[in-house]
Amino acid sequence: MRGRPVPLPPNWLGAKMHFDSESSPGFAIGRVAYQIRAGMAAVLKSAGWPFSPEETQTLITLLDACQPLSMNELASLMIRDPTTVKRQLDRLVEQKFVERSVSSEDARIVMVGLTRRGEQKLQTVLPLLDDLRKTTLKGISKSELEATQNVLRKMQKNLTKHISKE
Numbered sequence: 001m002r003g004r005p006v007p008l009p010p011n012w013l014g015a016k017m018h019f020d021s022e023s024s025p026g027f028a029i030g031r032v033a034y035q036i037r038a039g040m041a042a043v044l045k046s047a048g049w050p051f052s053p054e055e056t057q058t059l060i061t062l063l064d065a066c067q068p069l070s071m072n073e074l075a076s077l078m079i080r081d082p083t084t085v086k087r088q089l090d091r092l093v094e095q096k097f098v099e100r101s102v103s104s105e106d107a108r109i110v111m112v113g114l115t116r117r118g119e120q121k122l123q124t125v126l127p128l129l130d131d132l133r134k135t136t137l138k139g140i141s142k143s144e145l146e147a148t149q150n151v152l153r154k155m156q157k158n159l160t161k162h163i164s165k166e
């Protein structure tokens with residue numbers, strides 16, 4: 001059905017409204033995150049590692065926890081959708097890097113933990129990822145890094161509050 005063209009809103013395509021992506025922390029953080037993920041993918045691939053950076057982050061999160069976590073705790077720590085985490089865990093369980101068990105406190109809760117195999121294999125790539133971290137932080141002082149981490153934590157807290165209001 002053809003009719004008259006619908007007029008565009010007054011500020012369509014920046015007539016008066018302007019958004020400067022170069023001064024937006026979100027865009028800058030997104031670009032750096034993309035580059036870190038690409039760097040991780042390259043490092044992991046060159047090492048013959050069978051998992052994606054996201055799956056590897058799941059393993060590292062479980063290693064850092066030092067104990068099994070519920071699927072919801074894991075998803076919350078990683079700030080990821082539980083369904084996405086479940087899909088990653090399926091592959092990690094299949095490869096025997098992670099095991100699922102039932103919570104001793106509530107049989108409805110599935111706990112996930114690193115297996116001995118998972119921990120041992122993860123130790124082989126951690127030094128490579130640490131080298132990437134060092135490359136990423138080259139020329140950045142300890143105080144600059146601490147300030148950046150503080151700002152990022154504040155931004156995360158602000159966004160968490162904002163999102164929970166919606």
